[in-house]
Amino acid sequence: MTLRFTVQKTASDSGARLGLLETAHGVVETPVFMPVGTQATVKTLTPHELEAMGAQIILSNTYHLYLRPGSELIKDAGGLHPFMGWQKSILTDSGGFQVFSLGKLRKITEMGVEFRSHLDGSKHFISPEKSIEIQMELGSDIAMAFDECPPYPSEYSYIKQSADLTYRWAKRCKDRHDHPYQALFGIVQGGVFPDLRRQSAEQLAELDFPGYGIGGLSVGEPKPVMYEMLEAAVPALPQDKPRYLMGVGSPDCLIEGVLRGVDMFDSVLPTRIARHGTVMTRQGNLTIRDQPFARDFEPIEAGCPCYTCRHFSRAYIRHLFKAREVLGLRLATIHNLVFLFRFMEEIREAIRQDRLGQFREQFFAEYAG
């Protein structure tokens, strides 16, 4: 099988919908947050912990895995699932975003992108076809089309050209893609220009992908601008296909994205801030390393059912961070991911009961950035 997506329920007063995304590796309840496992590991966690915490699908990065350990090696291991010991669904990005983030180290042509490895400076060339070939070797459940991610801010004329290139590349990706179970998503671009977002979405929709990423957002633009771009792009995408807002993971953006019809999200945010000693709560983030927590023997968040909150105090976690102990990174990562998984479950329940608008109001009444 490849992908099957079913919309179970649509909100009466917003674009939010409840869905089931079936891949070769299981069923994903949407809207869903996907943790990022850049180098074939969600940093600090085992795959079994992730599953027990409630992760349904994770993202892994094609650029990193292509360079190290190499996609051929992963193919020889039987693919990314057995290599990293993760039995559930995996989405791979195309490598585009990472390659474009290299700045001076890369050169874009119609054919693809030439770049130098951030690891050893070696020269590489990734075309849309090559990106698809790597992702097929990785054997993820969902592959992403190779797109250009222009920096923010960029001129209208550049974004227009870039979105056209992304469209031509999307066609080449589709032509090259041939895999027994992997599904290929197209990616909407168009910067912060509503008409370009709409046009990109319409063009990609014509190519009839089984799902659509919305890329090039959460790159520095104000949040209201991001929401406006969703409002421009989403109506142009088919109702019966999943929509994936790339690189977004803060609770406020998750809820606003869901309200505008987004089904999938990913971000390094919860895991990255955890490793810097910041934990997420419904009142906002706490810097657990800070002095006020030195003698605070309460859990990070009262009532949180995560492993960390059930067993350890803020004082202990702070001590681990001050002492630079790995366990601190683990405990903060566990809490932040469980926080987001629970948050998404609450969002799904609110859609189920058609009270997401009310949930949003309650959320923002409590939440301080």
Place this chain on the structure above:
Amino acid sequence: MTLRFTVQKTASDSGARLGLLETAHGVVETPVFMPVGTQATVKTLTPHELEAMGAQIILSNTYHLYLRPGSELIKDAGGLHPFMGWQKSILTDSGGFQVFSLGKLRKITEMGVEFRSHLDGSKHFISPEKSIEIQMELGSDIAMAFDECPPYPSEYSYIKQSADLTYRWAKRCKDRHDHPYQALFGIVQGGVFPDLRRQSAEQLAELDFPGYGIGGLSVGEPKPVMYEMLEAAVPALPQDKPRYLMGVGSPDCLIEGVLRGVDMFDSVLPTRIARHGTVMTRQGNLTIRDQPFARDFEPIEAGCPCYTCRHFSRAYIRHLFKAREVLGLRLATIHNLVFLFRFMEEIREAIRQDRLGQFREQFFAEYAG
């Protein structure tokens, strides 16, 4: 209750014995290897993982905890057990070894040791009494007397003086110690001089401690010299009290120690080498980071029941180390500790069946240092 130690069986052809050590936090089967949790965490692991892996008792370091987060804070948390979430037994060292390792930063007098913190250079003074007070605040199940650990090599005359000081300090520790469940062990010193080892053991035995550490070994002397020191000290210690060889954790030394009547061991070795990408096997250590393992899709050790070997290949673990991923540290640490726990269980079973001599021969036929 305080400590209860029962010798269940003694080998017919060596000093090896099988025992049960009962503390306020559970029963420990001896001979036992104790992992080290220097800063109130066995590096990279949760207490629940440790317990599931078979850890019965862990060691934590008084010097480190005194400086950070402070023993008063830990006392306010209810002691080390609730602070770190470990329900089973804990042994704390006296801080002596760490303070003496500071080199120029410390000054020894009859009263105690003045030293500067390795963290911030602040000045501190630890006397035998102070060490005991800290350990009582930590609430470990077994506290160690504050001893002087002379460097290797040292002159006979210096070692003699030092062992006498350690003896006088042991008496002061005993006088100060007063705790509802914590047991206090004396520590045998005497460098690499059999007569001084014997004398130190005899003097301490007179003080009637509930158990005895053998310290100042595994500090650079050849292994046969260490074994000779055990042969000098152990016969002078009471038969019905546990003997603890401090700082020893390589499989060959564990078996040689057990044969000479040692019941308890600790070492940072398995956890430290794990974090540097070295894993333990019955054939000897493997540097899992090395190139030959890049495409080795077998587990670290065939048949090993540890979490790591059940789920991950050498190639994946190598990848994690090359990519500097925390999960690599965890997986190697898990394997090495389970390796030692299983090794000790095999040793206990061999004593039970009175075939430890044979087990030793088989072990050394396979093992390449």
